[in-house]
Amino acid sequence: MPKSFDRIVISETELAPFICLPNQAGRAHALLHQQQGAWELLRNGYNSLQRVRTRTFKFDGFQIKVQFNPGRITSTSAKVDPHSIRERKCFLCPDNLPPAQRGIACDGEYILLCNPFPIFPEHFTISSTRHVPQRIISSFGTFLGFARDLGDLYTVFYNGPKCGASAPDHLHFQAGNRAFVPLDAEYEAIRKKQSATLIETDSVRAYAVSGCLRHFIAVESANPASLQWVFEELYAILQANGAGDEEPMLNILSFYQKGGWRVLFFPRARHRPGFYFMEGDDQLLISPAAVELAGVCTTPREQDFEKVTRDHIVQMFEEVCVTQSDFCELTGRLAERLAKLLAVKPIATE
16 A cells, blocks of 8 residues: 555545535545645636536437536546656556545545546546556456445446546546436437347346447446446457457446446447547547547537537547447347357356
């Protein structure tokens, strides 16, 4: 454990005046309020949210919001190539956190921190205390635990190292207000209209969802072992498709409520759309990650906010998401694999 860990972890006494719920979600909410009073950078970040502007583009059965959020310039323009990563200090390592930043110890090896450059009205980073690469394969169960513990107030999400993570060298998750992203409210209607069932048992249901600009796999279960089972099969297929030793390109969101989890997996084809790399008036600084895939696109420059069009949104999703044909192949293989394994070992999802 880093030497600075004890200094960073906030005491229950300091949180007590701000507690709204007697659980981890309530403690996260309390941390944000305590930190807004004690940490100037965070306070300035949340003050900047008051100046955020939003445009809404409506499609058939869903909407995509574009948010002008100048506070997100650091994340949106982050250089994540290996050379740039080596040249900077890791801003998630406990020893490098600002002196005023405090957090909540989680699961023994993580710390929940307030994000000083928020998208959500309440935005958190859940960071490993160890400097280990951003990889989900061995930490998916932990991710589900955080979604459960924070589910009364927040959605938890994961950005792969080449899918929007601004710290691909340090394992972390994020959390933000439930129902802030449009997909949370739209999900049931989209699933009923646009999905194909991959597997359905007493323990787990999995669907392939497309036709809403994005393609994703939705898995619903009250059993974390069932979710882990489906995730591992999906990951293995994606890995076999050419990722090699690298993590497959993937964004994940988890919504938890009494009755279980809903986990959405977004397989990716590219990190950023072509217009991100253009020059002059043709450039748009939108770098899609899990929040964008859930329906809120952030841009830190006002000129981009003003000129983005419906066609830009369609182009972005077409370029960064897997194609319809690749998605059909992927989900077909996943359905076949799950069915075979379930036939061989019916207790696999119990």
